Amino acid sequence: MGWREYFLSALIVNIFQMSLAFIIFVFQNILPLNPQGFPGLNLDLAFMQVISFATNTNLQHYNGEGVCNNPPDCYPLSSMPGLSYLSQMTAVQFLQFTSAATGLCVAVAMVRGFVSHSQNMGNFYTDFVRSLTRLFLPLCFVAALIFVGLGVPQTIGGYQTVTTVEGATQTILVGPVASLVSIMQIGTNGGGYYGANSAYPFQNPNPASDIFQILLMLLIPTSLCFVFGQLLGKRREARPIIIGAYSLFALDLLLAFIPTYGLGRGIEVRFGGFFSTFWTVVTTAVTTGSVNANLAGMNPLVILSAFMGMLIQSAPGGKGVGLMYMVMYVVITVFIVGLMSGRTPEYLGMKINARDVKFVMITFLVHPVIILVPTVLAYATGAASAVRVSTGSTGFTRIFYEFTSAAANNGSDFLGAAGNTPFFNISTALVMFIGRFAPIGLLLALAGSMINRKRSTEIGLRTDSITFTIVLVGSILLLVVLTFFPFLALGPILEFFQKRVNGF
Amino acid sequence: MSIKNEVKRTYGPALRLAIVSMLLCGLVFPLLVTGFAQVLLHDQANGSIAHLNGSNGRSVGSYLIAQNFSSPFFFHSRNATLSASGVDPDITLQDALSQIRRISAVTNITRSDLSSLVSQNIERTSLFFGDGYVNVLRLNLALIHNFQTTYCSTPPLSYCE
Amino acid sequence: MTSKPNRPTSPRFRSSLTSTKTLLDSLVRLNPLSLLSNPVMFIVELTFFIVAAMAIYPPAFYPVANSSMRIYYVEVSLILLITAWFSTLADALAETQAKNTASSLRSLESEVQSKKIVTEADVRRIVTTPSTALRKGDLILLEKNDVVPIDAEVLEGIGMVDESLLTGESTPVRKAPGDEVIGGSRVISDTLTARVTVNPEDTYISEMIRLVESSKRPRTPNEVAVTTVLIGLTAIFTIIVVALLGLSVTLDLAVDLSVLIALYVCLLPTTIGALLPSIGLSGVSRLYQRKIVAKSGRAVERAGDTDVIILDKTGTITVGNRQAVEFIPVSSHTEKEVGEAAFLSSWHDDTPEGRSLIRLAYEDGFVPRELNALGVSEVYEFSASTRTSGVKISQGTGFMLPKGDKSGRERGRLRRKFEAHQEAGSIIGEDEIEIIKGAPDAIKKIARSIPSNFDALVDEISSQGDTPLAVTRNREVIGVIRLKDVLKPGIREKILSVKVMGIRPVMLTGDQPLTAKSIASEVGIDEYRPEAKPEDKYDIVTREQAETRVVAMIGDGTNDAPALAVADVGLAMNSGTQAAKEAANMVDLESNPAKIIEVVMLGKQLLMTRGAVTTFSIANDVAKYFAIVPVMFATTHPELKALNILGLGLNTAVLSALIFNAAIIPLLIPLAMKGIRFKPTSTMGLFIKNALIYGVGGIIVPFIGIKLIDIALLSIGG
Structure with a gap:
């Protein structure tokens, strides 16, 4: 397939998948496997959620268990939509698998464009089926059973009601959780079974399951960096990608760990401050978006670090897309600074031309547009105040974070089920859709134009050198993070300075 | 070939792939995992249910989910809103130790007995090192189990049934 | 070695700085419509109008303007206007410089007088006309010793034409009707009538100069790509600022x-936006200052990408002519015999090589007595088929060696013309001496016997990079002359600098392999093609290109045209044929083939300058963010003053950043117009050095600059 056919196939398959999931969400009340008797989702929420899962974002404006465990974060209490077992499996897990597979496919297709002597970008259908049957399903099967072993439930037998030691009635909210947790972490999806995500003990029972989930999140994005070198037949070319990604990751960590952490509000005892902070950095760096603590309790510097991860999207980023972004960063960095070597900039021997630069610049433009426009609109339309978000730094951080997370297809957020309003459902849905498919289309087009391009065998600027990697990291920070500096200043940075004065 | 035709040609295979992938990933996979889990790891798969008096007693909740302890005879869980999940089943070691004085006062169990019970139930973040913490339900069930004479006597202390 | 591209500023450049015309031109260019082609600067001018409007009537901009700040608005708008003007000034300066250098090139185009044949009422008349006034189709008369004024096709007559200046081939070429004569060649016998085949203004050079003088210079692909980045960044910052405006209102940030x-x-x-056009134009100007005209800026850029340079040995690496340095006798013969034979045989050889033989013999005192006693009976002209030349001398008809003539300058007058006998084996009379010299293998074919050590001697000379020339007397080999190639001064360093930059030089020569190898190793070239014909260039160029390399080459002859046409960088010699010049994308008016190396350096310099200013410009943003953002929200969020790491004044920080932003443009104009200095080093070496200077420097310099401006502003205004 050429890039266009590949992209269209991916897009159309995704749209069909979203449509199927949409039907399940809306009609879960009359479909089987709904022992809790949850009603069908509102159309705007269902629309937002299918896009959210299909775009690998997993922003969740509902509490999957349908119960509010944490009253202050469950506003408004009147609408607390829960998901039936069927919705959790056949809509959520299904889309988590397919979005992960789609991300992997388009990334591999993009790399094929850069491989010398490649004739096309491969066949989407073949790639898609193979990535499911040969990678995700077997891997998730093993991981899911390990999770069950660590205490994560896996049943469709319905909630259990028990009488507690002191004689009160308690509902034990079990379900097919382990199968979901395996794909949500391996596929860097991040959408949890429960509203509290991996802070909820059934989803993440102990430190062992916590570390296992962190490793699973990092597994495929990291491996893909090496796959890149492997597919190219130039393993050294994976070096700037992997070292660059992990240098940025290290910077994120450094920033997040400037303050010291005790067991603050919103931290689970079994993880403690260290693992909650570490998780937050990882989940945003690989754009998974699962959480094991409450973001609202985090130090603003951790939130700043989370923003960095989401804005960069390649440290090392979500599986597939993170690699695509990194390759794009390499291309634009090669172009801007490569001229200084006295030669027309080349990447993998291919000269970077104006058309390539155009694709990259439009991709760059996507983020500011889809993050900033709805952020301003949220305040201008009063949608922010409708969900009790202030105009101060804390409130601004929440709204800015919501759209950054949506645009970066991350999925962690402050709003949670409180975001279940028509404005936030529809705006985030559009942001997620554009944030996912516009860059994929543009970067596939970029790679498509690389097919059959003349390749020089001469070595100009060495993109596999440490020097280049340093420049790459610098230009990513400059072009991506610094661009949003005024907004970060109004959000987490301001919050940090305010709290430094007024106490955290 | 025009985009329109390209799109049209894709509809059939795309729909088939969407349906097949839904059945495979959305039904076959989770049900298969459920089957294996139920057979191999029945306890965990069903929510790590805790029972009074070993596995024979009545189920009193899940080890993984906090439940409300308000009587002074027990170790208390964290205040729900302090944790991220609202059902944090654990408390820190210091938290547990600080409750010993109160429990000892109302139950007459010696402080040293209580603190040795706590230390028998310590778990640690970061697996083997890191901060110590204890599972509240597990600790309280151990309390009942080890001091049956105290906890199974007469009301209000009749937690054995 | 510091590379050549940095010559002292030409007086022309300096004078243009003060030229009123340039100043006026820069003001005219501020017309928004003419700025449209430069999106970044167009937007800067647009913002000037907005802020000026704020100064004139603030209430129109409530709530984001304040009447009490009108003076401030005036200041800001003025800085914005000056920013835009600095950009147009850079454009105007670069264009003045380009035009000046271009017009100075026109005067270099040689103008010769020609004999135009005018037919009026069936009467042919000869009118003396300057070559520049000739038109295509005109008839011209070419007589002996005339310089052919322009490319033309022979209509009548057969004659010999000396094309040695153009092709390096010393043997005159016979021209018959239908043949083409080349502008710049010289008629040495007979009279020809020819029809002019090109218009003088169609000549390559005129065409190229016109191209630069026109203001509608097409952008090079690289410039287009940089412009795309600039437009992209502009779009991103536009969204950011519009969003900030929106938030300022909705969040009451004031x-x-x-x-x-x-x-x-x-x-x-703005820095690169302002300087991008002038960087490109100045790159072409720098080429002009070296008397090279380029068809397009694109060719100059391409030169920077060169992977392989194909160098002709003769003219590029060596001065073009071999010099005799030693007479080596064989068998029982003496050095004197060889010297005298060489002297005699070269008496009629007008080539520099022949002259060097006579000079050497003369200096060694080997002046043959036959010179005064004997007469020349026959001259064997050099021919490509025999690769020998010689002379047959008979006793009795002597001629005098003019007094004081050491170089043989005046011999031509005395020389008698003979029909050349090219065939070997002509009969030698008893009172005759026949001397033939030539390539050893050619001599072996005509010599009666070959001395036993002849081959070893020849090989030894060849292996030392020298050319052996065998000498026979009456078909007996008496010795060998050692001809030495003379390297051009500085060529070794130039080749080294090329190699250091990762460019592979390939040497082409007609010499045999041993000689070629020796010369190549002497100048440090690893790859050479011996016994090459001009046609081979095409094969080499296409073969290298098939392996995706960018090839630069020089050429002059018609034979070079196909290779010049396909080469990525083709530098033709002005002395070369029209075909070569048309096929090439650059012409060196001074016809110095070694300049191809300078062309490559200039190309690299152009690309580097563009990349450096772009990087510098973008890197500057770090400091600007830290200068403006902390004070921007200071009214409502004083906590953010903690980010004011420069400690700028609350009221002066924005102005300081804006002034720095404007001032950096004129400060970098000299850099843009002269190009950045660089020492030839590896691509990575250049990259690292420039990344440090313009990347890291680009981050640090504005911090210092803005702080200094801020201190100055605070001391002025308090």
Whole structure:
């Protein structure tokens, strides 16, 4: 397939998948496997959620268990939509698998464009089926059973009601959780079974399951960096990608760990401050978006670090897309600074031309547009105040974070089920859709134009050198993070300075 | 070939792939995992249910989910809103130790007995090192189990049934 | 070695700085319509109009403007206007410089007098006309010793034409009707009538000069790509500033519009936006200053990408002519015999090589007595088929060696012409001496016997990079002359610098392999093609290109045209044929083939300058953010003053950043116009050095600059 056919196939398959999931969400009340008797989702929420899962974002404006465990974060209490077992499996897990597979496919297709002597970008259908049957399903099967072993439930037998030691009635909210947790972490999806995500003990029972989930999140994005070198037949070319990604990751960590952490509000005892902070950095760096603590309790510097991860999207980023972004960063960095070597900039021997630069610049433009426009609109339309978000730094951080997370297809957020309003459902849905498919289309087009391009065998600027990697990291920070500096200043940075004065 | 035709040609295979992938990933996979889990790891798969008096007693909740302890005879869980999940089943070691004085006062169990019970139930973040913490339900069930004479006597202390 | 591209500023450049015309031109260019082609600067001018409007009537901009700040608005708008003007000034300066150098080139185009044949009422008349006045189709008369004024096709007559200046081939070429004669060659016998085949203004050079003089210079692909980046960045910053404006209103941040605009303009890549056109134009100008005209800026850029340079040995690496340095006798013969034989045989050889033989013999005192006693009976002209030349001398008809004539300058007058006998084996009379010299293998074919050590001697000379020339007397080999190639001064360093930059030089020569190898190793070239014909260039160029390399080459002859046409960088010699010049994308008016190396350096310099200013411009944003953002929200969020790491004044920070942003443009104009200095080093070496200077420097310099401006502003205004 050429890039266009590949992209269209991916897009159309995704749209069909979203449509199927949409039907399940809306009609879960009359479909089987709904022992809790949850009603069908509102159309705007269902629309937002299918896009959210299909775009690998997993922003969740509902509490999957349908119960509010944490009253202050469950506003408004009147609408607390829960998901039936069927919705959790056949809509959520299904889309988590397919979005992960789609991300992997388009990334591999993009790399094929850069491989010398490649004739096309491969066949989407073949790639898609193979990535499911040969990678995700077997891997998730093993991981899911390990999770069950660590205490994560896996049943469709319905909630259990028990009488507690002191004689009160308690509902034990079990379900097919382990199968979901395996794909949500391996596929860097991040959408949890429960509203509290991996802070909820059934989803993440102990430190062992916590570390296992962190490793699973990092597994495929990291491996893909090496796959890149492997597919190219130039393993050294994976070096700037992997070292660059992990240098940025290290910077994120450094920033997040400037303050010291005790067991603050919103931290689970079994993880403690260290693992909650570490998780937050990882989940945003690989754009998974699962959480094991409450973001609202985090130090603003951790939130700043989370923003960095989401804005960069390649440290090392979500599986597939993170690699695509990194390759794009390499291309634009090669172009801007490569001229200084006295030669027309080349990447993998291919000269970077104006058309390539155009694709990259439009991709760059996507983020500011889809993050900033709805952020301003949220305040201008009063949608922010409708969900009790202030105009101060804390409130601004929440709204800015919501759209950054949506645009970066991350999925962690402050709003949670409180975001279940028509404005936030529809705006985030559009942001997620554009944030996912516009860059994929543009970067596939970029790679498509690389097919059959003349390749020089001469070595100009060495993109596999440490020097280049340093420049790459610098230009990513400059072009991506610094661009949003005024907004970060109004959000987490301001919050940090305010709290430094007024106490955290 | 025009985009329109390209799109049209894709509809059939795309729909088939969407349906097949839904059945495979959305039904076959989770049900298969459920089957294996139920057979191999029945306890965990069903929510790590805790029972009074070993596995024979009545189920009193899940080890993984906090439940409300308000009587002074027990170790208390964290205040729900302090944790991220609202059902944090654990408390820190210091938290547990600080409750010993109160429990000892109302139950007459010696402080040293209580603190040795706590230390028998310590778990640690970061697996083997890191901060110590204890599972509240597990600790309280151990309390009942080890001091049956105290906890199974007469009301209000009749937690054995 | 510091590379050549940095010559002292020409007087022309300096004078243009003060030229009123240039100043006026720069003001005219401020017309928004003419700025449209430069999107970044167009936007800067647009913001000037907005802030000026704020100064004139602030209430129109409530709530993001304040009447009490009108003076401030005036200041900001003026800085914005000056920013735009600095950009047009750079354009105007670069264009003046380009035009001046271009017009100085026109005067270099040689003008010769020609004999135009005018037919009026069936009467043919000869009119003396300057070559520049000739038109295509005109008839011209070419007589002996005339310089052919322009390319033409022979209609009548057969004659010999000396094309040695153009092709290096010393043997005159016979021209018959239908043949083409080349402008710049010289008629040495007979009279020809020819029809002019090109118009003088169609000549390559005129065409190229016109191209630069026109203001509608097409952008090079590389410039287009950089412009795309600039437009992309502009779009990104536009969204950011518009969003900030929106938030300022909805979150009640009380940010003044002028401050937002200042942030906007500071973030825009104004430095590279302002200098991008002049960098490209100056790159071409620098080429002109070296008397090279290029068909397009694109060719100059391409030169920077060169992977392989194909160098002709003769003219590029060596001065073009071999010099005799030693007479080596064989068998029982003496050095004197060889010297005298060489002297005699070269008496009629007008080539530099022949002259060097006579000079050497003369200096060694080997002046043959036959010179005064004997007469020349026959001259064997050099021919490509025999690769020998010689003379047959008979006793009795002697001629005198003019007094004081050491170089044989005046011999031509005395020389008698003979029909050349090219065939070997002509009969030698008893009172005759026949001397033939030539390539050893050719001599072996005509010699009666070959001395036993002859081959070893020849090989030894060849292996030392020298050319052996065998001498026979009456078909007996008496010795060998050692001809030495003379390297051009500085060529070794130039080749080294090329190699250091990762460019592979390939040497082409007609010499045999041993000689070629020796010369190549002497100058440090690893790859050479011996016994090459001009046609081979095409094969080499296409073969290298098939392996995706960018090839630069020089050429002059018609034979070079196909290779010049396909080469990525083809530098033709002005002395070369029209075909070569048309096929090439550059012409060196001084016809110095070694300049191809300078062309490559200039190409690299152009690309580097563009990349350096772009990087510098973007890197500057770091400091500007830290200068403006902390004070921007200071009214409502004083906590953010903690970010004011420069400690700038609350009221002066924005102005300081804006002034720095404007001032950096004229400060970098000299850099843009002269190109950045660089020492030839590896691509990575250049990259690292420039990344440090312009990347890291680009981050640090504005911090210092803005702070200094701020200190100055605070001391002025308090």
